[in-house]
Amino acid sequence: MSKNPASVNDLNSLVGRAYRHGFVTDIDADTVPPGLDESVIRLISRKKSEPQFLLDWRLRALAHWREMREPHWAQLHYPPIDYQAISYYSAPKQRTDGPKSLAEVDPKLLATYDKLGVPLHERARLAGVAVDAVFDSVSVATTFKERLAAAGVIFCPFSEAVQQHPQLVERYLGSVVPYSDNFYATLNSAVFTDGSFVYVPPGVRCPMELSTYFRINAIKTGQFERTLIIADEGSYVSYLEGCSAPQRDENQLHAAVVELVALDDAQIKYSTVQNWYPGDEQGRGGIYNFVTKRGDCRGRNSRISWTQVETGSAITWKYPSCLLRGDGAIGEFYSVATTNNYQQADTGTKMIHIGTNTRSTIISKGISAGHGQNAYRGLVKIMPNAVGARNFTQCDSLLIGKHCGAHTFPYIETRNPTATVEHEASTSRISEEQLFYCLQRGVSTEDAVNMIVSGFCRPVFKELPMEFAVEAQKLLAVSLEGAVA
């Protein structure tokens, strides 16, 4: 590539555009001072009027977290995080106890989501999608609740679920990711402020896509949301999350937890387009994204599918996983992770085969550019009783530029002789031949690179809901602009 002067000039001209969602909304906020101790936990719990069981759970998590050490096994390098310098609660000030309808939502917030391309007006562009909008520590609006309720689907902010459906929350909270799970999940368990809650009753196919949009706005805060989705027997739900944050020189922490529970014959499709602020060209600023996502295929023939497009964040540490407990359960993981400039990503999945005839598929595409470092880390574990289990893993990396890195750390542990596990991986770059082929047919360098990258990612994009596949493809093109030179 570097030997072709025309390509170099053209590619050099693909200067990256600024992060589009880096603006700040000027809004009065109720923010607690930085620091973490028991009083902060009690304050959060009091603000949310939580039942005693949840406060106790949070306090157990805090006590456990104090005994834990931050993990450093990932292929990530970042300065120490001062957890006492973070504010653990920040919410827009509201004139009333809370908006009862969209009409009561602060217009500045509505304008913010309009600007992000996530309109909260129900007749707007994403009319087929119900949206829960989380702004810093709280949910500010949820659309289409009534229509979903008519189908029996509960879709609401987590804090509302705690009030309205405490039995469901108490039964399932921490049942997939216990408060003691890992350093970041434990921190989240202590301080989480909001998130989304979904319950789909038996036999119901959720009539529309569900979506949550997470926005960090306030300075010196972290975001610690928690999402819990339960698909009861024979139900289906497709859920998508998106996110963004202002452009700042400081790093901000995002430590979320997502728990999915699929009972007999239920199916959950969980898609993520992650666009947190990635930092600037010199690696200043950006979100530290430490997320724990796990799905429990608890029922027979249940199915959980994770699809993620990771383009943002300065640091990404996430491993959406599946516990395949029910016989015949299926777990899927489709991922595109890009790192440009000085971004670092250590992401992958775990597929734990416990039930008989369980199946899993892992398709991971990593794209590294600039000085970006991209690592796939995955575990496929076949337990002794997982008779007839099958796994297929494909893990490809594309390198754009000689200063970036692509790393693959798969673990295959098989303890059943009837299981079949297949893993394949490759690492390569966009070749001169590929570019030359496109250029001589009149395709511009920018379009050629986009086309090649798009083809590389196609197996993942086709798993996304259509509207979001288009968005993800555009996002990928933007995030790689300026990288190829």
Place this chain on the structure above:
Amino acid sequence: MAVRAQRRAQTGPLERILADFETVAAHLPESIVARAARRRAAEQLRQLGWPSHDEQWRYFSLRALDRLGTFIPAGAVTGSASAAVAPVASQELAQQERAQQELVLQELALPPSLPGFERRVYVDGMQFSGDAMPIQPRALEPSWLPEQRLGFLGDMFAVDAAVLRVSGAAAIELVFVTSARASGTAVYPRLRLELAADSRVTLVERHLGEPPALTLVCATVTAELARGAQLTHYRLQQCGRTTLFCDTLTARLHDEAHYRVRQVAVGASAGRTSARVRLAGAAAVASWHALAVGRAEQVHDCMLKVELAAPRSRSDEVFRGIADERARVAFSGHIHVEPSAPGAEARQSLRGLIEGEGEVDLRPRLEINTDDVSAQHGATTGRLDDALLFYLLSRGIDPPTARALLKWAFLSDVLRHIEIAQLRTEAERSAAGQLQDVLAVGAVG
């Protein structure tokens, strides 16, 4: 013995290792590893700590070392280490002593010598037969990675070393035997290879012996291949089931050097290979073909890191493992391509076969730090292919024979790369000895 058992119960392996070292350090030969170097190794091991919770060691049976009586080398325990080394280093062994050694060698029932190979035998880590090797008080201080930390044990406790400095062509067979005398203790075979430019060496390294009680064999190998040197290194681990075998290897290749390893691991109750090959010169090539067959409750764990650090360097790894009954077979292949290695190529093919309640763990890792690279790996685990089995059954072959033939074909991916016919036959017999059905149908000649 009661005192030893009590001590084991009270302290961890690292504390015991360091205490044993203090007991014997003053008596270990300075000519093999300088005293200061031994102390540095002990300090480095102390700083690294015992890898109880290290994921690089999770597949190995570290707990088995808790049962070891002592880490003090066998010769030092009996007080004969210096006495044994000194006469071997001398060129004027008395005829009578030679005759006695011949007698002992016959009792060891070693496999026949390979035609055309110069054989040297080491018993309990000390040279026993063959031409004496000149040992120079040169510091043998390889730098071990954390995942190779048992290499420090070899630096601390070695009582002898095989040092091969070769220019031109050579064919050498080194046999390391653990005798009954070492039973319940530890032996530290040590091998250093220095290949001059354009030399061509075929080296056979065997590890044998079946002491009556649990014994640690902790081998270290260092190799330096100068420009254009070619080393074909056959490694057969055929220790008895009372042996814990830990083998740590580091090799450095200069321009256009070529290192071929063919490794067969079938013995020991638990075996661990921790190898690092650095391709420091342009167009250097490493080719590592390994097989491990475990049965009963054996553990075979191999960790191989290949560092491609120079332009156009290439590596090729093939692993075939069978875990039968309740055995565990693990292979971690780590390819590390540095920014200084444009045009590098790396391939890995790892396959595991599980029988009974066995376990296979594979970790094909890639770390790529330049875009001008071609790297691929494939890994599979599972049972024998049903379609292939059906193919054989439909042609009238009975099920046991069909299964045996397929297992044999599986292992042949490695065995066929053993180019010395006599050695290949022996390796095949060793592998077949681990697979009762293969042995029963006589799939191997």
